[in-house]
Amino acid sequence: MMNMIQRKTRNPEQTRNDLLDAAYHEILESGFQAASLERILANTSVSKGALYHHFGTKRDLGLAVIEEVIGPQLEKRWFTILAQHDNPINGLYNLIAEKIAQADESVIRYGCPLNNLIQEMSPLDESFRQGLQKILERWVEVVAQALKEGQSAGQVRPDTNPEDIALYIVASIEGCVGLGKNAQSIDAYQRCLRQLQVYIQSLAV
Amino acid sequence: MMNMIQRKTRNPEQTRNDLLDAAYHEILESGFQAASLERILANTSVSKGALYHHFGTKRDLGLAVIEEVIGPQLEKRWFTILAQHDNPINGLYNLIAEKIAQADESVIRYGCPLNNLIQEMSPLDESFRQGLQKILERWVEVVAQALKEGQSAGQVRPDTNPEDIALYIVASIEGCVGLGKNAQSIDAYQRCLRQLQVYIQSLAV
């Protein structure tokens, strides 16, 4: 082979991260199945050989995106913040207030990366489903834990089941995002979340 | 051309319906983008020529599925039933109770056809988005209308906004289905919907 223009200095970690990042965006925009490896490569100026050095298959790349990009992102944007408050009602309320205030183009346009992949992939690939489910369960658990502590502290109504309510809250959030996405309407998204706030307040003692 | 084995008797309407039905199932299982025309044809024993006689493009077929299959299906399963009750709280409650009781494999496995397409297609194709939005708006409107009438009849709390609540209820339903789908768990689906029932009851006067 004649002309080999390789990256001057190697940086396998950077290459891997570039690929994960580009794949994340490509999947966000097109879904996993319609995500094009060629487009991902074009957006990273990484070669196909490099890609297949770091990831065995497209599927592996997708699973890595779930575990290494989407998971940590939600961890940062929801879970850690939620764990800080000492009153779960206020914590949830404020967190959602923040989402309402920060409602940006990206959420309205592309929705929730987690939910997108759930709807597309969970019936098609068991590994995807499990990867997504792990994140979902963590989310529900964080909310449930907060509610439980709130019950102990006498802040949350005792006649409620934290696990069930947590499940429902997470479902509602995903639903609000999904509806806002199809309506292409920040207003609908915000109105929807505000009703969720009302519901959350109804859990207070 | 040598071997032309045509259907003895023509039936263009039947052919069209067969295609819509097969396309609906293919899309439900694989999503729109990954839906294969070849597979649809194989499941209908319709020829490619016939398909392209009835539908100009794959996209047209998808839009027809939304308008002629998914729309009417929701109309039948939700909207008409909901319009019958004269107390919206009971109406919604019972309708959801029915969904809880009827929770079948298909809902858990494939989720809601409407929501699936929303998450996949609404950012990618404006016509899809509009077709889906039309159904969504009808859904929200039916619920809102019922709540409004309930307010007039003194059955629903007057200090609530029917449109916002309807939006939120629809979002919650889609959320519950989505979560049950990824959990592959009828139980999670039912627990989630039961919390929605609790919420709905809280709207009563």
Added chain:
DNA sequence: GAAGATACCGACCAAACGGTATATTGTCAA
């Protein structure tokens, strides 16, 4: 500094895709 491992390159491939072109046949009005 030689050797072996790791990282990267890009041409190539078979399969599947949506879509087209052209031929044929059933249907029905005139």
Added chain:
DNA sequence: TTGACAATATACCGTTTGGTCGGTATCTTC
């Protein structure tokens, strides 16, 4: 009965797909 058109059939096409492979460059280790 026939002419016109709607309906159906199938071979074929260009493109894109995920994936492979032989090769090269850089890095690490001894």
